[in-house]
Amino acid sequence: MRTLVEVVARRGPGGHTVLPVVRAGGQYAVRRTGPATLHLVATAFGPLGGDEVAVRLVVEEGARLCVRSVAAAVALPSRGAARPSVQRIEATVAGVLDLAPEPTVVAARTRHVAELEAELGPDGVLTAADQVLLGRRGEEPGRWTGTTRVVRGGRPLLHTTVDLGPGAPAWLPPVGPRAYASTVHVGSDDRPVATGADAVRLPLPGGWTATAWGAELHRVTGALATLTAPERETA
Amino acid sequence: MTAALLTLADSRLPAGGHTHSGGVEQAIAAGVVHDPATLSAFLRRRLHTSGAVAAGLAAAACGADPTTLVRLDQEADARTPSPALRAASRQQGRGLVRVGRRAWPSPAWDDLPERPHHALALGVAAHAGGLLPRDAAAAAAYLSVSGPATAAQRLLAMDPLAVAALTARLAAEIDAVAAVDGVPAAADPLLDLLAEVHAARKDRFFAS
Numbered sequence: 001m002r003t004l005v006e007v008v009a010r011r012g013p014g015g016h017t018v019l020p021v022v023r024a025g026g027q028y029a030v031r032r033t034g035p036a037t038l039h040l041v042a043t044a045f046g047p048l049g050g051d052e053v054a055v056r057l058v059v060e061e062g063a064r065l066c067v068r069s070v071a072a073a074v075a076l077p078s079r080g081a082a083r084p085s086v087q088r089i090e091a092t093v094a095g096v097l098d099l100a101p102e103p104t105v106v107a108a109r110t111r112h113v114a115e116l117e118a119e120l121g122p123d124g125v126l127t128a129a130d131q132v133l134l135g136r137r138g139e140e141p142g143r144w145t146g147t148t149r150v151v152r153g154g155r156p157l158l159h160t161t162v163d164l165g166p167g168a169p170a171w172l173p174p175v176g177p178r179a180y181a182s183t184v185h186v187g188s189d190d191r192p193v194a195t196g197a198d199a200v201r202l203p204l205p206g207g208w209t210a211t212a213w214g215a216e217l218h219r220v221t222g223a224l225a226t227l228t229a230p231e232r233e234t235a
Numbered sequence: 236m237t238a239a240l241l242t243l244a245d246s247r248l249p250a251g252g253h254t255h256s257g258g259v260e261q262a263i264a265a266g267v268v269h270d271p272a273t274l275s276a277f278l279r280r281r282l283h284t285s286g287a288v289a290a291g292l293a294a295a296a297c298g299a300d301p302t303t304l305v306r307l308d309q310e311a312d313a314r315t316p317s318p319a320l321r322a323a324s325r326q327q328g329r330g331l332v333r334v335g336r337r338a339w340p341s342p343a344w345d346d347l348p349e350r351p352h353h354a355l356a357l358g359v360a361a362h363a364g365g366l367l368p369r370d371a372a373a374a375a376a377y378l379s380v381s382g383p384a385t386a387a388q389r390l391l392a393m394d395p396l397a398v399a400a401l402t403a404r405l406a407a408e409i410d411a412v413a414a415v416d417g418v419p420a421a422a423d424p425l426l427d428l429l430a431e432v433h434a435a436r437k438d439r440f441f442a443s
Contacts, residue, residue: 160316162423169408173276193318193319
């Protein structure tokens with residue numbers, strides 16, 4: 001199945017965000033759930049191997065957009081030829097984009113590819129979160145390959161591909177985690193390096209990228225939250 | 236041409252690589268590496284992540300013009316968000332430029348940005364030595380495991396024969412990584428974490 005989601009967020013009268021373009025088809029419907037918040041609603045099971053999802057987001061200057069999903073996505077294998085399911089998000093951000101879907105669970109014998117390419121304007125602010133669990137309870141892990149590329153003013157700020165699960169060449173014992181979570185933020189929140197047990201935050205120009213991994217997703221997201229929580233003002 | 240490649244990948248080339256463990260020192264401290272089997276796994280994950288990125292960058296930098304080299308340096312930064320790993324790469328880049336200028340004089344050295352990433356310096360060294368992009372990639376891929384292997388051998392007082400054997404057994408994977416197209420972005424957050432914890436230590440033997 002091919003799915004295309006297109007959203008344009010624009011600064012409207014009084015500074016409120018309006019959404020002149022909201023298009024969705026295939027396996028997603030889009031519901032506006034707040035002044036600047038959209039939820040992606042899965043209308044079909046999956047994604048299944050071979051499914052392709054393209055999400056195009058444009059956040060114009062002065063506009064805000066939050067993108068969420070209503071439930072975890074469970075990536076399932078294709079019948080026959082082992083094809084991956086692919087989700088590709090392209091974002092052009094002159095305003096503020098906050099992207100935080102529910103976790104992706106990659107079932108056994110499944111390959112899921114997730115790509116985010118974000119082009120930021122000079123004042124663009126991006127927060128993008130990924131949560132991944134390899135395998136449902138009691139089954140073998142699937143394989144997840146996630147690429148994030150963030151560019152501002154033509155200059156690449158972050159470009160990483162993390163490949164997890166059986167067959168991924170760098171997913172090796174003793175560190176081959178089933179759960180993984182990562183958040184990247186670029187805007188005006190400079191933060192230094194921070195390390196935890198199986199968690200690390202690294203600085204980016206005007207932001208940071210934080211990653212945590214482990215056996216259980218709830219522990220991993222907890223470890224990530226300690227690195228990404230807003231810093232308390234110190235008197 | 237082969238002799239230039241052998242020289243470039245030789246650990247005796249005084250480019251300063253011997254002061255870096257490629258993350259192995261911290262991997263040992265964290266208990267991730269403790270015997271030949273765990274060392275082999277560590278080398279493989281390094282080869283397929285930072286090794287693959289370095290191979291792609293080195294090949295792209297071999298024969299590149301100054302504008303492309305600046306762009307590649309930015310791409311290297313984007314693929315190396317860890318400040319400790321960036322510093323280690325630029326330190327080794329500087330060391331290689333110093334010896335490379337003497338070993339293979341060429342105007343190409345002046346095209347490099349200030350304090351280039353190691354992979355870019357490797358690409359330019361290969362070009363200056365009359366080698367091809369695929370040679371630069373081969374040197375980068377090989378160096379991504381040979382340095383850490385030697386460091387592990389020293390730190391764990393491992394049997395040199397065992398370490399030589401497990402490195403030699405990676406040959407097919409090293410060749411495959413060196414043959415990759417484009418500049419991969421393969422990342423390993425574990426290596427980032429180890430590098431940052433290591434950089435904060437006062438009692439380390441290796442610079443990285």
